[in-house]
Amino acid sequence: MFKKNKQMGPMENISALEIIELLSDTKKISSTTVYGTKLIDHKNIIGTLIILDINVKETVTFLNCTFEDIIIDRTSFEDSVEFKQCTFAKDFRIIFIKSRNFNLENCQFEKAYIIQYCVIDYLIFHRIEAINGIMIEGGQIRLLDIKPINEKTSFSFTGMFLLIHTLSVISQSGITTFAKSCSINIINLTGYLNLTSRLDFTRIKNKKIAIYELNNSGKIYFSNIMPVGVQGFKENSLSPHIEAYRNSPQPDARELQFISQMAFQMGALQLLTGNFPLYGFRKFMERRDCTDFLIYLDTFETKFQILNSSPGILELKSILFDQYQIEIINSDLSAVKLLHAKMPDVKAKGDYLNYYNVYNDLYAAALRQNNSKDKTYYYKIAQNYLSKYLKQSSKVNDGDIGSRAAIAVSQLYSGHGTDWIRACMATTGIAFLFFIFFTASLKETVADASLNGLGYFCKELLPFFPQFINPLHRIDFMSEVSALGKWTALFDFLSRIFISIGIFEIVRSFRKHVRP
Numbered sequence: 001m002f003k004k005n006k007q008m009g010p011m012e013n014i015s016a017l018e019i020i021e022l023l024s025d026t027k028k029i030s031s032t033t034v035y036g037t038k039l040i041d042h043k044n045i046i047g048t049l050i051i052l053d054i055n056v057k058e059t060v061t062f063l064n065c066t067f068e069d070i071i072i073d074r075t076s077f078e079d080s081v082e083f084k085q086c087t088f089a090k091d092f093r094i095i096f097i098k099s100r101n102f103n104l105e106n107c108q109f110e111k112a113y114i115i116q117y118c119v120i121d122y123l124i125f126h127r128i129e130a131i132n133g134i135m136i137e138g139g140q141i142r143l144l145d146i147k148p149i150n151e152k153t154s155f156s157f158t159g160m161f162l163l164i165h166t167l168s169v170i171s172q173s174g175i176t177t178f179a180k181s182c183s184i185n186i187i188n189l190t191g192y193l194n195l196t197s198r199l200d201f202t203r204i205k206n207k208k209i210a211i212y213e214l215n216n217s218g219k220i221y222f223s224n225i226m227p228v229g230v231q232g233f234k235e236n237s238l239s240p241h242i243e244a245y246r247n248s249p250q251p252d253a254r255e256l257q258f259i260s261q262m263a264f265q266m267g268a269l270q271l272l273t274g275n276f277p278l279y280g281f282r283k284f285m286e287r288r289d290c291t292d293f294l295i296y297l298d299t300f301e302t303k304f305q306i307l308n309s310s311p312g313i314l315e316l317k318s319i320l321f322d323q324y325q326i327e328i329i330n331s332d333l334s335a336v337k338l339l340h341a342k343m344p345d346v347k348a349k350g351d352y353l354n355y356y357n358v359y360n361d362l363y364a365a366a367l368r369q370n371n372s373k374d375k376t377y378y379y380k381i382a383q384n385y386l387s388k389y390l391k392q393s394s395k396v397n398d399g400d401i402g403s404r405a406a407i408a409v410s411q412l413y414s415g416h417g418t419d420w421i422r423a424c425m426a427t428t429g430i431a432f433l434f435f436i437f438f439t440a441s442l443k444e445t446v447a448d449a450s451l452n453g454l455g456y457f458c459k460e461l462l463p464f465f466p467q468f469i470n471p472l473h474r475i476d477f478m479s480e481v482s483a484l485g486k487w488t489a490l491f492d493f494l495s496r497i498f499i500s501i502g503i504f505e506i507v508r509s510f511r512k513h514v515r516p
Helices: 016-024 239-246 253-262 268-273 279-287 352-368 372-393 401-414 420-440 451-468 488-511
Strands: 012-015 038-041 043-046 049-052 060-063 070-073 075-084 092-094 097-105 113-115 118-126 134-136 139-147 154-158 162-171 176-180 183-193 198-202 208-216 219-223 230-233 294-296 303-307 313-317 325-329 336-339
Touching: 012 016, 016 043, 016 049, 134 139, 154 162, 162 230, 183 198, 208 219, 208 313, 239 253, 239 279, 253 279, 325 352, 336 352, 352 372, 372 401, 401 420, 401 488, 420 451, 420 488
Parallel strands: 012 043, 038 060, 049 070, 060 075, 070 092, 075 097, 092 113, 097 118, 113 134, 118 139, 134 154, 139 162, 154 176, 162 183, 176 198, 183 208, 198 219, 208 303, 219 313, 303 325, 313 336
Antiparallel strands: 230 294
16 A cells, blocks of 8 residues: 655545536635636545536646545546646546646555546656556557656557557656557656566557667566558548457457447447447457557658667567668667568668677677577677778778788688578689689699680699698699799788688588577
């Protein structure tokens, strides 16, 4: 159980009916805040507060009040409504509300806070405690601003008719959040998440994910994200969905009868978002991922950002990263887990060392998952960025020439250990080139590019090539053709080095298919 807020003065009992009268005519509220808005403070509201069909014309702040349970339906606040340091003994349920600003700060809910449908510009939860959690099932919210007190209060966002334009989470301790089958255009995560924190986003529509200055010790999941922005909802026919529900394995007969009758009396949006007994039908439509009631944003620009963060255990599952603009800066991705998802090369024009570290972290993560295909993909990209960084830094420091040469050779032979066919062809080609130099350097042979010379090479010299490609061959293995020349030993020595490198790259490229 939660402790009640400390009250700053004596509590005055007031009936729920009196509160309704004050909200209906805010001129009757005599107290004001320092900002000049209406204030109801230190009140103990007796009875169930049902706010129904009221248009509240001024901002009203409830301060240090206690409530039993609250139900709000078909009510609008032309400006704002605020609850600060209030305690709610039972459920706080909103069936439909329209408001510019709905603010809850330092409040305690001994049951649950539930929004069935709302149209709110700014919905604010700062340091809220709720035993049974905060649940939002439908509505349009321009900004949902959450500053949690800890991870014990869970936030749940579900339903195909829930649109949150921007979700902002600023955590100092931890949070528990579940979002499923809804639309959240922009997700901003920052702060600190403790070990028991969990954020789970599943089958949501989203156009931007921004993780910045986040230190995560908990777990974050993004699964089956659709990279698209949603502007709002639109009317459409329910007939095909009703028929599909009728033919589904276990339709609810009463729901089917109700919705078939009501579909001709009201709009589809009103029916689906209203307080009607259509739980099974709504779940059926969510499982089918119906999109014919959505209005999409004109711009298809989608972004995925991780900036100056340690995202810790971050699981990214079935995300189409090739449709996102990706920006990752100064962040540790070594604990990231990608399932049925691949982070493409961002083709960075600068900041090469940063992206070397990014893809090296992804390589390490794939290696830990025994993901042989993706680990070589990330390793290749990481080496390309390292090569660019060393090339860029060589203008200031020439001490990395050896590293640059090694990376260039690996790229030439096998694409950094990713292509064994290329490694075989490169090794054979380089060996053949050195074989030409080797045979041309023999004492009794002369370079001849004529047809006769080519015929002699193919008939008398080429049969020795299989022995030459063996780095353990004797230096005088062609003694029956000619004695060694002045440069023969040098070409033989260099050929052994480059052939050995090629053999190493062939073996290395094959090993990408073998578990360590």
